[in-house]
Amino acid sequence: MPVARRETCDGRVIAHVDMDCFYVQVEQRKQPSLRGLPTAVVQYNSYKGGGLIAVSYEARKSGVKRSMRGDEAKEACPQIQLVQVPVARGKANLNTYRNAGSEGRCERASIDEVYLDLTDAAQTMLMETPPESVEHVQEEVLKSHVLGLQIEDEDDAKEEVRKWLCKSDASYQDKLLACGAFIVADLRMQVLKETEFTCSAGVAHNKMLAKLASAMNKPAQQTVVPQSSVEGLLEYFPIKKMKQLGGKLGTSLQSDLGVNTVGDLLQFSEDKLQQRYGINTGTWLWNIARGISGEEVEGRLLPKSHGSGKTFPGPQALKTIGSVQHWLNELCEELSERLDSDMDQNKRIAHTLTLHARAYKTGDSDSHKKFPSKSCPLRYGTTKIQEDALTLFLAGLRDFLSFYNFKTHGNENNNWGITALSVSASKIVPIPSGTHSIAKYFSERFPSGSSSNQSVDDVIDEVAPSSPSAGSDNCLGVIPSELQLEYPEEDTGVNHSKACLDHQDLLCNLSEKVDGLTEESSHVALPGNEDRMTRNEPYRDLLSKEPRLAFNASSLKAVEKKKAAGKKPHGNSSIIKFFNNYHNSQSSFEQKNVTNAQGVKIPLLHGSQSASGSNLTSNQVEMASEIHQLEEIDANNSGCSIDTMPQGSQAWSYNIDEIDPSIIDELPPEIQEELRTWLRPRKRPNVVKRGSSITQYFRPDKGR
DNA sequence: ACGGATGATACT
DNA sequence: TAGTATCAT
Missing domain, CATH: 3.40.1170.60 (MutS, DNA mismatch repair protein, domain I)
Incomplete structure (x- = not known):
């Protein structure tokens, strides 16, 4: 063992x-x-x-x-x-904070936090300007806290820190950390200069320790965690304050295993932890108890999704579809604006729209979280998003009501209320520009009429980010016109125009719509092949026609604004350049990587998206069947998608596991990186196996 | 049934 | 996959 x-x-x-x-x-x-x-x-x-x-x-x-x-x-x-x-x-x-969070040159992990992998920068600094050779050390670095460093006299603190930072016989790892401290101190000063914001930082050998450290001395300070201090740091550290352990898992550790500090975890074998919490979580726990975390710093610069939501607690719960529609419209408007901004600023488009809601059913104390989330292909344009979101909501409501055996007797709704609504956009991929690096690489080397290469290039060069369609068809069917009217608000305290519709009529009408959806569903549930082929035709059209770039008014405005705005200059100090060099190369690599890894997927998604837009004009198309059809299209296409290659696709006739890592070095840098992301260790299936290969122990990280 | 808005990620 | 659950700030 x-x-x-x-x-x-x-x-x-x-x-x-x-x-x-x-x-x-x-x-x-x-x-x-x-x-x-x-x-x-x-x-x-x-x-x-x-x-x-x-x-x-x-x-x-x-x-x-x-x-x-x-x-x-x-x-x-x-x-x-x-x-x-x-x-x-x-x-x-x-938005205020979101925008402020984009200032400066930091990678952005969340709105106000970043992780940085400074390994290369620190190594470079150590070779070129080791701390011990620095004659005058910046004041800010001297204010660092170094865990485990004995400070006898507070007045001597800075001198002690200076000695540690510049210690010539320190271990290599400590020296690297010292360089990290220099770099981060400088970075923090740059951030302050450019944004007027102070920040705190932690420097350590992995993300977990760095995160702990950054919180230890706030505000406006930094903390270094030498390896030698890790054991003592974790021994009495409250388990619930560890990242990922603030919730149920942490509670279970406390109540089921009696673990209250990270040190308490040390007494449990990896097997024991795996058996209780699964193979991945078990290993992860075993490792963090020892200060080990192999989690890599994600180089991602931009968020992977956008959302807009609001809660309607207690008495404000929405009780009519009209009020739901009102709020959905507001949320979708905000979301749409943010998607336009993202497109303008980052040249990306989102492909999936998802609706989440919380609802309750009166009398059923347990009924309030079961409202199903629903998603569909995302069509750009505020109105379309609003329509689709409402349709998603109605589908969810239908499921919700049928799940609870809801009967619509009459027009009254005394049975349900919506306590939270949110819409979000995900699967955001770069607008293809130029050519996919892998496709390019291979087509340059192996020029062939191979259909796959051909179609990839065509689609990438010609696909349109959005298509302004005059009609209001959506992938889900057409929103009934009466739903587009303004409805009276229920009890949210908001005053909008009282429509001159009879409330009862309205409810009745909408109930029918919901019921209609229910009936349709059984009837359209199984789309045939013929249907799918029909839907693929617009996809072909998309490939052969001129690009149709459509930006709405707000997009154009934003583009103009962006052009007008000058870029903020930032001076480079001697130390920060190590970081800059590192960061610049990282981020440019990151950009390519995103494009490479995800660009291929676009034609497939666009195919299904545009397909669903044009041919289906029936009035109430059932959503589930639509989604099912889309799945089928995707399933068909993905067979030849490059995305599937890392899983060992026939098309490339290489098994990812058989690639000799050394040959990767021969490839162009951007392709090297792409391949490496595929070669990164994959998570183990969540099954506990006993007496398995020793190789499992070579992966102390990626627990979760 | 007031810990809100907004993300990320893992599981199934 | 889409949908759910958990976690975080």
């Missing part, structure tokens, strides 16, 4: 940088008189003074906590300054 395992040959340098109470800083920058005052940002304030989502450190001293109510905060800290989150379309809008 106890198998010799490498200790921690993790020579990486990872930094976690975290903006200090970010939303507060954004507001303080906007309103500098707030600086230094106890301040918090609240969203909404009608109910108990709103909910706090960010709290300044001055206010924290008075005991104010995030997710307190505004009223409670006032109680704890009467002088507190409360700033409201901007409201647009009747809901909190976080």
Whole structure:
């Protein structure tokens, strides 16, 4: 059982940088008189003074906590300054912070956090300007906290830190960390200079430790975790404060295993943990107990999805489809704007629209989370998104009601309420420009009329990001015209125009629609082949026609704005250049990588999307069957998709597992990287096997 | 049935 | 895959 395992040959340098109470800083920058005052940002304030989502450190001293109510905060800290989150379309809008979060040159993991892999930068620095040779060390670096470093006299702290950072006989790994500290200190100063925001950072050999460290000394400080301090750091560290263990898993560790600190975990064998929590989670737990985490820094610069949502708690629950439609329209409008911005700024398009809702059924205490989420191909344009979202909602409602054996007697709805709505856009891929690197690489080398290469190039060069269709057909069928009217609001406290429709009539009408959907579903459930072929025709058209680039008005405006806006210059200090060099190469590689890895997929998705747009004109097409058909199309196409190659596709006649890693070095750099992403260790099937190959122990990371 | 809005990811 | 569940800030 106890198998010799490498200790921690993790020579990486990872930094976690975290903006200090970010939303507060954004507001303080906007309103500098707030600086230094106890301040918090609240969203909404009608109910108990709103909910706090960010709290300044001055206010924290008075005991104010995030997710307190505004009223409670006032109680704890009467002088507190409360700033409201901007409201647009009747809901909190976080664009201010989203935009501020894009400032500077940092990779963005979340709105206010980044992980950086500084290994290369630190190595370079160590070779070219090792800390021990630096004559004058920046003040900021000297303020670093180094875990495990004994500080006898607070006045000597900086001198102690300087000695550690510049120690000539330190281990190689410690030296790398020291370089990381220099780089991060400089980076933080750059961030401050360019954005006026302070941040805190942790520097360690992996993400988990860096994350822990960044939170240890806030605000505006940084903490280094030498390997020698890891054991002591984790021994008494509360298990629930570890990332990923703040929820049910952490609770289970406490109550089922009696594990309250990370150190407590050490007594459990990997097998034991695997048997209780599965092979992946078990190994992951075993590793984090030892400060081991192989999780790589994702180079991703941009979010993978966009969403807009709102809750309607308690008495505000939506009780009519009309009110649901109203709010869906608002949410979709915001989403649509953000998608347009993303397209303009990042040249990407989203391919899937998903609707989530929470609902309750009166009398059924357990019924409130079961509202099914639904998704469909995303068509650009506010109106289309609104239509599709409503249709998705209706489909969900139908399932919800039938699941609970709901009978629509009459027009009254005393049975259900919607307590949360959200729409989101995902599967965001770059708009193809130029040629896919792999396709290009192979077609240059093996020029052939091979249909696959040909079609890839054609589609990539010609596919249109969006198509303005005059009709309102969607993939789900046509939204009944009466649904497009404005409906009276129920009890959300919002006043919009009272339509002159009879409420009862309306409800009746809508009930019929929902019922209609139910009936259709059994009847269209199994689409035939013929149908699918018909739907593929527009796909062919798309390939042969001129590109139809369609940008709506707001897109154009945004493009103009972007052109007008000059780029902010940023000076380079001597140290930051190591980071810049690293970062620039990383990010350009990342761009290519995204395009490469995902660009191929576009023609397939576009095929099904455009196919669904034109031929189906029947009035109430059942959604489930549509989705089913789309799946079929995808399934058919994916057989020859490059996406499937890493799984060992016949088409390429190479098994990914048989590739000799050394040959990769011979390939062009961008292709090397692409292949490497495919070669990264895949997660093990979630089955516990005993006495299996020793090779499993060579993968101490990627637990989860 | 007020911890909201917004993401990411893993499981199935 | 689409849909669900969990986790985080």
